[in-house]
Amino acid sequence: MVSYIDKIKEISKQLLEEGRVEMVIGFRKGTVPMMNEPYFAKTPEAVEHFVWDSNCGINLCNYLTNRTEKIGIVAKGCDSRNIVTHIIENKIKRDQLVIIGVPCKGMIDRRKISAMFEAEIGEVIEDGNTITVKGADFEETIDKKDVLQQNCAVCIHRNPVIHDELVADPIQEQTDVDRYADVREIEALSPQEKAAYFEKLLEPCIRCYACRNACPLCYCPTCFTDESRPQWVGKGQDPTDVSTFHFLRAYHCAGRCTDCGACERSCPVGINMRVFTKKLEKDCLELFGWEAGLDPDVRPPLDTYKPGDPDDFIK
Amino acid sequence: MKIVQIEKENWEDGLKKLAETYRLFGPVKEADFHNFKQLEAGQLPDLSCLNTRLSPKSIIYPQTEVMFQYSLDENEEDHHILKEVDKDYSPRAVIGIRPCDAKAFELVRLNFDTAEYKDPYWLSAYEATTLVGLACESPCRTCFCTSAGCGPYHEEALDLLLIDNGDQYWAKIITDKGEAFLAAAGWTVAVDEESALKEIGDKKKVAEDKISAFVKTDKLREIETNDLYNASFWEEVSFACINCGTCTYACPTCWCFDIQDENRGNRGCRIRNWDSCMYPLFTLHGSGHNPRSTKLHRVRQRFMHKLKYYVDKYDAGIQCVGCGRCIRQCPVNIDIRRVCGYMNNVVASKDACDV
Numbered sequence: 064m065v066s067y068i069d070k071i072k073e074i075s076k077q078l079l080e081e082g083r084v085e086m087v088i089g090f091r092k093g094t095v096p097m098m099n100e101p102y103f104a105k106t107p108e109a110v111e112h113f114v115w116d117s118n119c120g121i122n123l124c125n126y127l128t129n130r131t132e133k134i135g136i137v138a139k140g141c142d143s144r145n146i147v148t149h150i151i152e153n154k155i156k157r158d159q160l161v162i163i164g165v166p167c168k169g170m171i172d173r174r175k176i177s178a179m180f181e182a183e184i185g186e187v188i189e190d191g192n193t194i195t196v197k198g199a200d201f202e203e204t205i206d207k208k209d210v211l212q213q214n215c216a217v218c219i220h221r222n223p224v225i226h227d228e229l230v231a232d233p234i235q236e237q238t239d240v241d242r243y244a245d246v247r248e249i250e251a252l253s254p255q256e257k258a259a260y261f262e263k264l265l266e267p268c269i270r271c272y273a274c275r276n277a278c279p280l281c282y283c284p285t286c287f288t289d290e291s292r293p294q295w296v297g298k299g300q301d302p303t304d305v306s307t308f309h310f311l312r313a314y315h316c317a318g319r320c321t322d323c324g325a326c327e328r329s330c331p332v333g334i335n336m337r338v339f340t341k342k343l344e345k346d347c348l349e350l351f352g353w354e355a356g357l358d359p360d361v362r363p364p365l366d367t368y369k370p371g372d373p374d375d376f377i378k
Numbered sequence: 379m380k381i382v383q384i385e386k387e388n389w390e391d392g393l394k395k396l397a398e399t400y401r402l403f404g405p406v407k408e409a410d411f412h413n414f415k416q417l418e419a420g421q422l423p424d425l426s427c428l429n430t431r432l433s434p435k436s437i438i439y440p441q442t443e444v445m446f447q448y449s450l451d452e453n454e455e456d457h458h459i460l461k462e463v464d465k466d467y468s469p470r471a472v473i474g475i476r477p478c479d480a481k482a483f484e485l486v487r488l489n490f491d492t493a494e495y496k497d498p499y500w501l502s503a504y505e506a507t508t509l510v511g512l513a514c515e516s517p518c519r520t521c522f523c524t525s526a527g528c529g530p531y532h533e534e535a536l537d538l539l540l541i542d543n544g545d546q547y548w549a550k551i552i553t554d555k556g557e558a559f560l561a562a563a564g565w566t567v568a569v570d571e572e573s574a575l576k577e578i579g580d581k582k583k584v585a586e587d588k589i590s591a592f593v594k595t596d597k598l599r600e601i602e603t604n605d606l607y608n609a610s611f612w613e614e615v616s617f618a619c620i621n622c623g624t625c626t627y628a629c630p631t632c633w634c635f636d637i638q639d640e641n642r643g644n645r646g647c648r649i650r651n652w653d654s655c656m657y658p659l660f661t662l663h664g665s666g667h668n669p670r671s672t673k674l675h676r677v678r679q680r681f682m683h684k685l686k687y688y689v690d691k692y693d694a695g696i697q698c699v700g701c702g703r704c705i706r707q708c709p710v711n712i713d714i715r716r717v718c719g720y721m722n723n724v725v726a727s728k729d730a731c732d733v
Binding site for chain 2: 093094095098099100101102103121125126174177178181183185267269270271272273275276277289297298299300301328329330331332333
């Protein structure tokens with residue numbers, strides 16, 4: 064994946080030099096291992112700061128919302144699907160964008176890697192399918208496939224679905240993955256067990272809203288949690304309020320979520336709130352044959368009515 | 379001052395005795411990381427922890443704290459009266475707090491304990507608390523305490539400083555509270571102070587030499603506020619920010635709160651919750667106007683507060699102890715070291731008036 068970066072720089076530079084865009088959004092190298100920072104280049108020189116590796120898990124579509132200028136944006140599969148959703152929802156116009164597509168080979172889960180070592184990690188180097196982790200007095204090489212973000216491990220849309228440039232030939236999509244094994248496990252629980260599971264899952268939440276704010280879908284001018292007239296949900300640490308926030312946020316993403324994993328990746332206390340959005344993703348797939356963000360010309364199922372829509376839930 | 383030797387084999391017994399007098403808090407590993415928790419009977423603090431994910435500020439200053447409550451039920455005594463809520467201010471001790479997190483309480487105190495205002499909740503909790511520090515032998519690569527007015531053996535705000543010495547801890551007594559804590563545990567064997575102090579001095583030097591990250595703050599006070607405020611780097615600094623509250627909630631020195639009334643049926647309470655300058659709601663006026671309407675405003679405010687306004691107001695250094703949590707936990711890798719570097723390097727604008 065490292066070879067992608069030359070192409071990203073080349074395309075970005077050209078776009079800026081030709082004045083086709085005012086800025087290109089990508090990543091620059093992070094200051095700590097396994098982190099990169101979303102970054103914009105407005106000059107051909109600034110393009111040199113761009114990087115591409117397996118630490119680009121933040122969804123860059125999040126940085127497009129309501130922007131008015133012409134923008135080049137580096138987009139992996141999930142980012143591109145959120146761009147499609149943004150176009151459908153009028154958060155950006157297609158003709159404002161030059162999409163630099165990146166066939167994605169999966170992002171690594173820094174929490175998973177950190178948890179594998181007691182000592183502090185000093186450096187993480189990737190080379191194709193292997194990841195070498197170095198600390199003060201240890202060095203270990205691991206398989207990248209064992210430390211992928213869980214959403215990447217089950218991803219079936221690694222290639223950008225919409226793009227103007229492509230930094231490399233499309234890669235083989237995964238076909239033999241079980242995308243919803245975790246959801247089925249929770250579905251099989253009794254209501255009491257589910258409640259207990261969710262309570263434990265959300266117990267560490269500090270309501271920093273990193274999950275919401277990292278999500279390209281969460282662009283409401285005032286989130287329901289921030290409303291005060293009426294106040295839908297308490298702002299404290301009461302478990303009912305905490306879970307109400309997570310449940311409602313997930314429902315707002317139904318039929319829109321692309322499982323990019325930005326929410327889980329951003330959580331400072333390691334909560335996998337993706338179990339909620341994945342359940343809704345699974346329902347949309349099963350009920351409507353729908354996967355979000357694949358086609359800018361098709362209205363999402365929760366946005367339309369068809370006489371044949373499933374209605375078994377109406378008792 | 380005195381140094382007491384605690385044999386590690388007596389550690390558990392001592393803690394058992396302490397639990398009779400104190401509510402004990404310490405680092406506990408849950409899932410993949412440590413946090414400070416109240417220790418259950420027999421539970422030991424995990425002193426192998428490099429540092430906790432969240433700072434221990436919540437032990438004194440909970441994220442959500444009920445201040446008052448009321449009932450409209452006329453069958454209840456004192457109905458229709460907003461009453462203070464009973465609090466447990468019995469002695470508590472935080473075991474294994476790192477020197478940076480302890481010093482943070484001194485910084486926060488500047489806000490909660492002033493000549494004009496005294497925050498009763500924070501002060502009562504703080505006064506009830508004994509801080510038993512643990513010197514850092516293995517600072518993280520993101521720790522920059524030594525250039526943030528602190529250090530791996532820093533003693534400010536601590537009542538005791540524990541130093542790992544193989545089969546023993548040395549406990550350096552800093553306050554009377556610390557001495558009382560040791561007495562309650564039955565740890566009373568003093569060591570030869572002179573030689574121990576020399577050895578502690580050597581260990582301190584070794585630990586300080588391991589610090590590999592630094593910030594430069596020497597110019598912050600003299601640079602004009604407006605030059606910093608109007609500096610060109612804020613767009614770059616703030617671009618990646620998603621305006622979540624992670625940095626402010628993980629920070630041991632962030633003290634802002636919001637007050638909320640919550641009611642249900644015929645009863646309710648007034649609570650205070652941590653708030654964050656990263657949130658648009660933080661400064662939203664009743665009129666609908668928001669003086670910090672963009673994320674650039676909000677990101678700039680956070681760094682200006684910590685690295686300029688605080689510096690100017692208190693003349694006590696920066697509002698940061700260098701614990702590095704915000705660096706490690708920021709979902710988009712905004713690094714206060716980089717921002718501090720930008721700020722400290724601002725050159726005065728040419729058109730600034732010389733008075």
